[in-house]
Amino acid sequence: MRLSPPAALRALALLAAGTLALAGCAGQPGSQDGDAVATAAPTSTLTISAAASLQRSFDEIAKEFTAAHPETAISTIAYDGSSTLATQIVEGAPVDVIASADEKNMAVVTDAGLGGDPVIFATNTLVIAVPKGNPGKVKSLADLAGATTVLCAPQVPCGSASATLLQNQGVEVKAASQEQNVTAVLQKVIAGEADAGLVYATDVAGEDAVESIVPAGAEQVVNSYPITALGEQPGAQDFVDFVLGLEGQQILKDHGFGSASAGADG
Template sequence: MRRTAAAAAAALLLLPAGCGWGGTDGDGDEGTTLTVLAASSLTDVFEELAADFEAEHEGVDVELVFGSSTDLAEQAADGAPVDVLATADRESMTIAVEAGAIGNYGPFASNELVLVTPDANPAGITSLDDLDGATWVRCADEAPCGKVAVAVLAANDFDAEPASLEEDARTTLDKVVAGEADAALVYASDARSAGDDVTTVRIPGSAQHRATYLIGTPTVMVADEDASPGGGELLAQEFLLLVLGETGRAVLADAGFGLP
């Protein structure tokens, strides 16, 4: 079910700390540039939402930085500018929260691991078993997509070694699109973004190991108008509500994401 932005805001404001959304107060960046750090698998979704946001906020520039969730969270924890952080797992978000870089956070989407091959599928890969002896790749263990891959492979009793471990979901996908690998383990949303360039193969049991995405801002959202943050903090929370609202839900669904 899709929520409107108003409903999402109400849920965010009323949910008690420790039950999803919650955290500690922090300072957000002010000005006309909104810095958004997001997992690479969110590239298409956030580029579309950023364009919508800029169209509705004259003079505001949304600066998007994509990469591995773990790397981005560590950058935020080390003091890199961040108004909004979106990660592909809870562990990465926790890094930024415990460092005080993020105070307001919670789940907003989910994703499932799939197997992709080049469109012509020259290696004839139709299942995980066909990867044995083929050139295949997956995300590095420390990346959220790598953690999910390890869990899915273990659940299928598959222990063959990949040809390489990639930095994030998009670089993993690029190996197949560029013809440098026979197959790759990526998120369903990444497979959809590649369109006709890849063939998608479902993996048994992958639904039981779905990735949960979290989004957060430095400052806790408040219901009291007199205590509301201003400037960049308010813009960050408006972007957050765009993602949580009806528009964000629709864009996420079209890109292949599920609910958290």
């Protein structure tokens, strides 16, 4: 059957439109079977070791970092005392970034030929933590001598800082226990197993189960936190740069850490 000229023109127009539509579908990458374009999978995975006192801040930093760097995944952040982390790394633990709570334990790593030049990214000071209600009636460092007091072990940054603070103030304390990281000290105070413990100011921030007392001389004993990338794993230096950048520094500040210029290691 022959079409009239107007009908023939309409048929040609419909055929052309159909051809263009098919061509458009064929040109859409990832549109086969109606699937959306897939998000690229991470091409690098990081393992990070960080001082126990960094846990809340680094958990948040890791979340924001991976959102800004989808090409890099963080498989593990191991939180512990800096001395423990340094020993693990020197003994061969596969770690891409280390963030220590002091320069002494970072030196253990770098003196072994691992990592680049560490950069100070935060500072911290000590407070006396007591259970809610302060049942031991602790008011000062001097009161720790007669109270059940928990401290960090001497080789741990918070333990070294505690020893310096107590010595500076002429106070001698026989600790009920010496813990391998500051989190363990805080947990014993929260559990009521101790009248008091010396922890970092950041550890008690937002912790409703304890009260804190800023002891005399605390501002003179400042822990400096260094960070460095270990090896050449893609994304490791990006993480270090993120911690040192504006967003990372703001997160650390929000969690109570001082700036890198606030003082030297105590």
